[in-house]
Amino acid sequence: MSASEYKRQAAEFAAEMVEDGMVVGLGTGSTAAFVVEALGRRHKEGLRFVAIPTSLATEKQALGVGIPLTTFGEHARVNLTIDGADEIQRGTLNLIKGLGGALLREKIVAASSDRLVIVADETKLVDHLGMKTLLPVEVTSFGWESTARQIERLGAQASPRRNREGAFFVSDGGNLILDCRFPVISDAGRLEQDIRSIVGVVESGLFVGMGTDAIVAGGEGIAHLTVGA
Numbered sequence: 116m117s118a119s120e121y122k123r124q125a126a127e128f129a130a131e132m133v134e135d136g137m138v139v140g141l142g143t144g145s146t147a148a149f150v151v152e153a154l155g156r157r158h159k160e161g162l163r164f165v166a167i168p169t170s171l172a173t174e175k176q177a178l179g180v181g182i183p184l185t186t187f188g189e190h191a192r193v194n195l196t197i198d199g200a201d202e203i204q205r206g207t208l209n210l211i212k213g214l215g216g217a218l219l220r221e222k223i224v225a226a227s228s229d230r231l232v233i234v235a236d237e238t239k240l241v242d243h244l245g246m247k248t249l250l251p252v253e254v255t256s257f258g259w260e261s262t263a264r265q266i267e268r269l270g271a272q273a274s275p276r277r278n279r280e281g282a283f284f285v286s287d288g289g290n291l292i293l294d295c296r297f298p299v300i301s302d303a304g305r306l307e308q309d310i311r312s313i314v315g316v317v318e319s320g321l322f323v324g325m326g327t328d329a330i331v332a333g334g335e336g337i338a339h340l341t342v343g344a
């Protein structure tokens with residue numbers, strides 16, 4: 116079975132966790148897109164919920180499948196957010212997110228959620244963060260070179276993300292993303308604090324202590340992981 120099929124399986128499983136009356140955070144990326152598709156179907160079948168999307172792309176998809184959207188002006192808390200991730204650390208469920216470029220909104224929604232359920236195929240599970248992917252850090256476009264130098268003092272190589280045309284990738288918030296290559300991350304909480312203390316950094320793609328559940332699909336079936344398990 117392909118990675119895409121495993122992503123769909125995890126997404127379908129997680130979409131069943133949404134209950135009547137919930138405020139739901141909708142993630143971004145190819146796995147989260149399967150969740151939006153499944154929730155659109157459940158909404159048509161009569162499930163009543165409202166949702167807050169984590170990107171313009173997800174907003175468009177959600178509207179397209181008829182999911183009613185809401186805002187933080189109307190709801191202070193989100194009951195359940197379902198999102199993808201680029202790496203999930205076994206045991207802690209600490210995450211690297213943001214290869215899709217939506218990390219700022221994703222983190223705002225995650226921080227306001229009672230439960231953050233991560234959906235993924237098994238290739239995303241790692242023993243230590245930074246083993247497979249770069250760490251995205253969203254920075255203001257003004258002075259990004261200076262901000263990148265400060266991040267590099269923490270031991271990384273930081274490069275601005277570019278789009279297919281070679282221009283800088285610009286996030287939904289109008290910022291740039293620096294893709295940072297760190298040696299394997301041994302203390303994610305400390306690194307997160309160090310990065311966030313740099314002037315010019317808007318957010319980092321390290322999500323520490325936020326994930327409550329991970330639904331991971333692979334060759335041996337679907338696993339529902341919780342922190343510590």
Ligand SMILES: O=C(CO)[C@H](O)[C@H](O)COP(=O)(O)O
Nearest residue numbers: 144145146199213215216217
């Ligand atoms: O953090 C993200 C976007 O900013 C995505 O959730 C992450 O990149 C995973 O994407 P995919 O489900 O396509 O593998």
